[in-house]
Amino acid sequence: MVQYYQGQFDSSFGALSDATRRGVLEQLAREDASITALAERFQMTLTGMKKHVGVLEQAGLVTTEKVGRVRTCKLGGRGLEEEAAWIERYRQLWSARFDELDAVVEELKRKEKKARSTNEK
Amino acid sequence: MVQYYQGQFDSSFGALSDATRRGVLEQLAREDASITALAERFQMTLTGMKKHVGVLEQAGLVTTEKVGRVRTCKLGGRGLEEEAAWIERYRQLWSARFDELDAVVEELKRKEKKARSTNEK
DNA sequence: CCTATACTGAACCACATGGTTCAGTACTAC
DNA sequence: GTAGTACTGAACCATGTGGTTCAGTATAGG
Known part of the structure; x- marks a missing residue:
């Protein structure tokens, strides 16, 4: 049981250990956002931001959905x-x-x- | 103010993102321990364990004191x-x-x- | 159809992480 | 004083991280 969560904790605490990612979470708590919007707000390339979002997604803290050419990021089911x-x-x-x-x-x-x-x- | 904590969060969440280090914290909550004792319990070299303890110390979660040849690790002031x-x-x-x-x-x-x-x- | 927008993926970079080995140093105990 | 214990530090290794650039692909709009 304790064992079960180990990997999850690794990735979620890992996700939280970066200021940009904590910022993204706080931002998404305010409103959903595209990769472009997040990249601009945190002064980073699209590719760089996409990696951060990927980490947050892996940790189950964010989900994304692509509609047309825009990928919208939302807070994930886990809180x-x-x-x-x-x-x-x-x-x-x-x-x-x-x-x-x-x-x-x-x-x-x-x-x-x-x-x-x-x-x- | 928020800015002030950023580095602290980086290091504390970073420290928590490793299962061994979470284990060390739980262990130290039970009782103080030497590097050797921790290394044995987590099946790791002394050097390896010392690095983990160093990370926890940096994050302010653990303090250590060397008496004679033994360095004793305790939970730190921050909780x-x-x-x-x-x-x-x-x-x-x-x-x-x-x-x-x-x-x-x-x-x-x-x-x-x-x-x-x-x-x- | 053409252009601009939005993302994606591969490749690269410097540096951090999690571990090891090996060669010390310093203390304890006989 | 010598043997063993406990730690320490440097060096190395593979892999991960946080970022970039560059060259795509796919969609939106005129």
């Missing part, structure tokens, strides 16, 4: 649910880890206090 | 807060986009219904 869940789960482990440390610190404080009060006797 | 926030914001844009479509579909349905009832008259 980063699993990725959000992975990060959320990690954040829980992460904070549990720090709570644990906090507990240790608390424990030390308590011992210190006890020692001090013992000395004071 | 993917900004990344979670970015994804959450994107998911909102994403679902807003689909709600919009739903609205259009609803609109069409209403028109269709109206047209039908008009025909029926």
Whole structure:
């Protein structure tokens, strides 16, 4: 089950690791766009933009459809649910880890206090 | 402000785009570990693992400290807060986009219904 | 039919990535 | 002091990435 998602996470996090692609996603969240429109907005050749769109498509984050000579790009069916869940789960482990440390610190404080009060006797 | 995070997102999402590194993070959430321990667990040379740890360190997700000959790796101070926030914001844009479509579909349905009832008259 | 537009694909480039081996260096323990 | 452990760094390798140019193909519009 965990294994199943591995490849998906590789490609989706990989897709998100580029500023241009994150920008394209945000742009497409506003409105669908052609390759030409995206290429202009991000100051890049058509070919370059097409590659980025390809990466996003592979990751399942974008779908495209060609009508006539125009290929229109839209947000894909996946909305980063699993990725959000992975990060959320990690954040829980992460904070549990720090709570644990906090507990240790608390424990030390308590011992210190006890020692001090013992000395004071 | 948005600009500020760009590089950080590049490196953190980049770090997350590799299954081994995600595994290391999960492992470190359980307990701190040496390079050797991690290398064994993920069946890799020390040098290879050290590179992965370096990437995670660069991304601010892991910190390391060398005591004697052993370098111990721990989870870093950052806990993917900004990344979670970015994804959450994107998911909102994403679902807003689909709600919009739903609205259009609803609109069409209403028109269709109206047209039908008009025909029926 | 002709021209401009929109994309596509192949080829190339420099540089990054994920891994390795090999030859150190530095510390631990007997 | 010597043997083994733990890491480190340089060098190498294959493959991937982010971009380009250039030469197409296919469609739209007059």
